Amino acid sequence: DAKTTQxxxxxxxxxRAANLPCNHSTISGNEYVYWYRQIHSQGPQxxxxxxxxxxxxxxxxxxxxxxxxxxTLILPHATxxxxxxxYCIVRAESGGGADxxxxxxxxxxxxxx
Amino acid sequence: EPEVTQTPSHQVTQMGQEVILxxxxxSNHLYFYWYRQILGQKVExxxxxxxxxxxxxxxxFDDQFSVERPDGSNFTLKIRSTKLEDSAMYFxxxxxxxxxxxxxxxxxxxxxxxx
Numbered sequence: 001d002a003k004t005t006q007x008x009x010x011x012x013x014x015x016r017a018a019n020l021p022c023n024h025s026t027i028s029g030n031e032y033v034y035w036y037r038q039i040h041s042q043g044p045q046x047x048x049x050x051x052x053x054x055x056x057x058x059x060x061x062x063x064x065x066x067x068x069x070x071x072t073l074i075l076p077h078a079t080x081x082x083x084x085x086x087y088c089i090v091r092a093e094s095g096g097g098a099d100x101x102x103x104x105x106x107x108x109x110x111x112x113x
Numbered sequence: 114e115p116e117v118t119q120t121p122s123h124q125v126t127q128m129g130q131e132v133i134l135x136x137x138x139x140s141n142h143l144y145f146y147w148y149r150q151i152l153g154q155k156v157e158x159x160x161x162x163x164x165x166x167x168x169x170x171x172x173x174f175d176d177q178f179s180v181e182r183p184d185g186s187n188f189t190l191k192i193r194s195t196k197l198e199d200s201a202m203y204f205x206x207x208x209x210x211x212x213x214x215x216x217x218x219x220x221x222x223x224x225x226x227x228x
Contacts, residue, residue, distance in 0.1 A: 032213045043117075043204045043219035044156060051214070087156075091213045099169055100146060100158025101217060 003027070004088045009108040018075040020107050022088030025069045032091050033064060034101070035073045037084040044087065044103070047073065083111045115139040117220035119205050125226045126195055134223045136188045136205030145188045146206040146217060147180065149173070156204065162188065163211070192225075200227045 005023040012018040024033065032051050036044040048055055048062045050071075055062045061074040075082055087106040092099065118137040126132050138145055147159040161168040162180050179191045188207075192199055202224055206217040 030213070034216070038156070041150075041202055041222070041224070043119075043206075043221045046216040046218055049214070049216060100148070100161060100171060101156075102158070103156040105155060 003090050003102075004104055006086070006088050006104065006107045008105070009110065011110050011112055012075075012078050014080060014111050014113050015077055018078040018082065018109060018111070020073040020075075020086050020088075020109060021070065022073070023070045024088070024090050027068050027090050028092070029068075030092055033062065033068075033071050034089040034091055035060070035062065036087045036089065036101075036103075037082075038087070038106070039081075039084040047086075049091075078109075078111045080111050080113060082109065084109060115218075117205055117207055117218055119203075119220035119223050121223060122221070123224045123226070125228060128195055128197060128227050130195055131191065131193050132195060132225060134190045134192075134203050134205075134225070136190075136207075136220060137186060138188055138205075138207035139209075139218060142207035142209050142218075144168070144208045144211060144217075145180075145182070146208075147190045148204040148206065148219075149201045150204065150222075151198075151201045159190075195225075195227045197227050200225055 034049040035047040038044045050062045063072045085106040085108050120135045145162045150156045158171050160170040160174045182188045202222040204222045206219045208215045208217045
């Protein structure tokens with residue numbers, strides 16, 4: 001099973017920042033934190049990943065606590081199109097390329113107009 | 114932005130028949146994966162494939178399933194003697210090389226309906 005814990009659902013107002021938490025208290029030193037999202041029944045879409053440092057790209061920011069036991073995905077200006085299920089996944093660094101990702105149930109983020 | 118392409122988008126098949134699902138990876142990606150998602154359930158890993166060999170497979174991936182890359186472009190998943198419980202979305206994913214720092218990129222899936 002996935003080694004992460006996420007809230008089942010969250011609401012956010014359109015235009016506001018959406019902050020999605022994830023607990024991964026058993027994460028190992030060589031494991032990355034990945035975020036994907038799935039809109040309706042489309043394929044999972046890669047958002048961002050990080051190891052120790054905070055990361056930012058055109059889609060989102062990832063904040064990882066110093067002890068690495070939790071992280072937060074931030075969508076800075078949520079739009080209705082960001083309504084989706086968001087998955088937080090931990091993945092080993094070495095030899096992990098061929099391993100499958102372990103998806104949990106994720107957080108259903110609903111952006112309210 | 115390069116995409117993983119899957120065909121067909123929807124496949125309807127009689128129980129007991131064989132189906133082949135196809136995936137065109139992102140160019141220069143070397144690792145390929147299949148996942149499935151039964152309606153309302155989690156996305157589940159089936160198999161990974163590299164250099165014309167299976168790298169890893171889950172308990173789901175039994176003798177009913179097989180994968181190959183016959184022509185150097187399409188990556189296929191074959192399901193023999195289909196059962197009702199094989200009805201699901203099947204997703205292909207690819208990544209450039211192994212390593213936990215390499216994201217897997219997913220296609221939009223094939224919806225398989227077994228009647």
